[in-house]
Amino acid sequence: MGDIGAFMQGHSSRTQSEADYGKGVREVMTDFWREHSQEASLEEMMLDSNAQELTKHELPEILSYLPSWESKDVIELGAGIGRFTAKLAATAKHVTAIDFMEKFINKNQETNGHIPNIDFRCEDVTKLRLENNSCDLVFSNWLMMYLEDEEVHSLINKELSWIREGGYLFARESCFGQSGNKKRSVNPTKYRDPSLYMAMFTMITIPTENEDEVFGFELVLSRSLTSYIKMKHNPNQVVWLLQKLRRKASTINNGYKTFQEFLDNQQYSLNGILRYEKIFGRTFVSTGGIDTTKDFVSRLDLQPGQVVLDIGCGIGGSAFYMVKEFGVKVVAIDLSANMINIGMDRAREMDINEDEVQFEIADATKREYEPNTFDVIYSRDTILHIPDKLALFKQFFKWLKPGGKLFISDYCCSDGDHSDQFKDYVKQRGYNLLSPARYGKVLEEAGFTRVDAQDRTDLFVQSLEKELIVAEDIREDFVKEFSQDDFDYIVNGWKDKVGRTQDQRWGVFYAEKN
Structure with missing residues (x-):
C-alpha cells in the first residue's frame, strides 16, 4: 500500500x-x-x-x-x-x-x-x-x-x-x-x-x-x-x-502519475496558488487579475440568466465577477482539485451560492455536455496544455447555443524558430503552443465565424510590469505570509516571462457560433 x-x-x-x-x-x-x-x-x-x-x-x-x-x-x-x-x-x-x-x-x-x-x-x-x-x-x-x-x-x-x-x-x-x-x-x-x-x-x-x-x-x-x-x-x-x-x-508529467497530479503537486500546489493570488488579487490566478477580466468580459454582452462555461476557472475570480456584475450562471471547471477547493472557499467568502457558480473538477478534453447548452464559453490561459486543440474547439462549438460566443486568452508562440531555452521551458511545462494567427485558423476550422485573433503580448507585458510593482509594494507582507524564497520565485518568474516574449506570445481570441 x-x-x-x-x-x-x-x-x-x-x-x-x-x-x-x-x-x-x-x-x-x-x-x-x-x-x-x-x-x-x-x-x-x-x-x-x-x-x-x-x-x-x-x-x-x-x-x-x-x-x-x-x-x-x-x-x-x-x-x-x-x-x-x-x-x-x-x-x-x-x-x-x-x-x-x-x-x-x-x-x-x-x-x-x-x-x-x-x-x-x-x-x-x-x-x-x-x-x-x-x-x-x-x-x-x-x-x-x-x-x-x-x-x-x-x-x-x-x-x-x-x-x-x-x-x-x-x-x-x-x-x-x-x-x-x-x-x-x-x-x-x-x-x-x-x-x-x-x-x-x-x-x-x-x-x-x-x-x-x-x-x-x-x-x-x-x-x-x-x-x-x-x-x-x-x-x-x-x-x-x-x-x-x-x-x-x-510515470509521466515529470514523475507524476497523471497530469492532474502534476498540476496539484507542482504547477498548482496550494502554496503556489495562494502566492499567485497574492499578486493577481483576491480570487484571481490569471494575468492582469480584475483589470483584464473586466476588459475581456466587456466584449461578451452578457445578459442576466445566461449560462457561461468557464474552462480552467482557477479559483473563481472571473466567474464571480460575471455573476455579480451581469447576473449570469457559471459552470466553472478546472482539472486542478486544489484550484476548485480554494474556489469553493472563495465563493462562500464572496456570498456566491452553489447555484450561481457550479464548480467541477473536470478534464475539458473528456467531459461531455449536451449540445446547445451554453451562451458563452470563456477560458483564460488553460488551453496551452492541450495538444489537440481542433478536437476541443469542435466540442466548444457543439456545446454553444446558436449565436453563442467564445472568448479565450492563451499562451502562444511566435512564428519561426525558437530558442533552445524556450523549447526546454515549453517541454518542462508540458505546453502545446500555436502562434496567434494559427490559433485563429484552428477556431475557423472548428466552425466558428467572426474569429478575431489578436497578439496582445503588449497587454501581457504591461500586466506583468504592474504586478512586479505590486509585488514590491507588498514585499514585507508577502514574505511574512509565505517566505523570501516564494517572493524571489514570483519576481524572478515574472521577469523571466517578460524576457521570453520574443518566443512566447499572448493571444486573445473571440469567435461566434452562427
Whole structure:
C-alpha cells in the first residue's frame, strides 16, 4: 500500500468503529442495513423521508453525467431496489445488478425481473469476483462509504481489472457527513474527504501486456450534485467519472502519475496558488487579475440568466465577477482539485451560492455536455496544455447555443524558430503552443465565424510590469505570509516571462457560433 495506505489512515472519517460493537466490520454493516431494509422501500434505501422528491431530481442528474452506455455491458454495484437498474438496462447490452441486502435485490428483481438483459445477484462486493475485461461501465452508488479503507482500495483495484480499456467507473458517495434525515440508532458509515477517494481512484494501477505501461483511472469529472445543493443546501454528495486508460509505467508529467497530479503537486500546489493570488488579487490566478477580466468580459454582452462555461476557472475570480456584475450562471471547471477547493472557499467568502457558480473538477478534453447548452464559453490561459486543440474547439462549438460566443486568452508562440531555452521551458511545462494567427485558423476550422485573433503580448507585458510593482509594494507582507524564497520565485518568474516574449506570445481570441 505504501504512501496511499498512510494517506488513507489520516483521512478516513468514522462515526462508529469496530471496537464499539465488538463485531467484525462486515457484520456491523450487515446489521445496519438489515435494520434499514425491512420494507425494502425507497425511503429506507435512501435513508431519507423525502426520498420520492429527491429521486425525481437526482436520478436524471446522475444519469446525465454518465458516458453513453448504449449496447454496453454494465455492472451496477449497490443496486438496491433498482432506482437506476431499469434506466441502465433500457439501452445497455447487459446489466448485472448487485447488492448485499437480499430484501433490496429481491425487490429489484420483483420490479425489473421482466427485463431480459438484467442479472440480479445478492453478493458482498468485498468478496465479489468477476471476469477481467468483462464490462464497459461500473456504476457504483452509495457503496464505498460502507467499506473500510483497505476494502475500498481492493474494490477499486478489482474494478480497474473488470473494466475494458477505455471504459468508465462512475461513483457517488456521501462525504464529510450524513445527508439523509432518517434517524439511526447507530451509524457506521465512513464519511470521507473527497480528496481521499480522488487519490485512490487515480493512484491505483494494474499491469498491461507491455512492461513499460500500466492501466489506471484518469479523471473525467468530479462535482457535487446540484439536486442536493438546491433541495438540501448540501454540497457533500459527490460524484466521480473516471476512464480506464494506459500510461507509461515509468510515470509521466515529470514523475507524476497523471497530469492532474502534476498540476496539484507542482504547477498548482496550494502554496503556489495562494502566492499567485497574492499578486493577481483576491480570487484571481490569471494575468492582469480584475483589470483584464473586466476588459475581456466587456466584449461578451452578457445578459442576466445566461449560462457561461468557464474552462480552467482557477479559483473563481472571473466567474464571480460575471455573476455579480451581469447576473449570469457559471459552470466553472478546472482539472486542478486544489484550484476548485480554494474556489469553493472563495465563493462562500464572496456570498456566491452553489447555484450561481457550479464548480467541477473536470478534464475539458473528456467531459461531455449536451449540445446547445451554453451562451458563452470563456477560458483564460488553460488551453496551452492541450495538444489537440481542433478536437476541443469542435466540442466548444457543439456545446454553444446558436449565436453563442467564445472568448479565450492563451499562451502562444511566435512564428519561426525558437530558442533552445524556450523549447526546454515549453517541454518542462508540458505546453502545446500555436502562434496567434494559427490559433485563429484552428477556431475557423472548428466552425466558428467572426474569429478575431489578436497578439496582445503588449497587454501581457504591461500586466506583468504592474504586478512586479505590486509585488514590491507588498514585499514585507508577502514574505511574512509565505517566505523570501516564494517572493524571489514570483519576481524572478515574472521577469523571466517578460524576457521570453520574443518566443512566447499572448493571444486573445473571440469567435461566434452562427
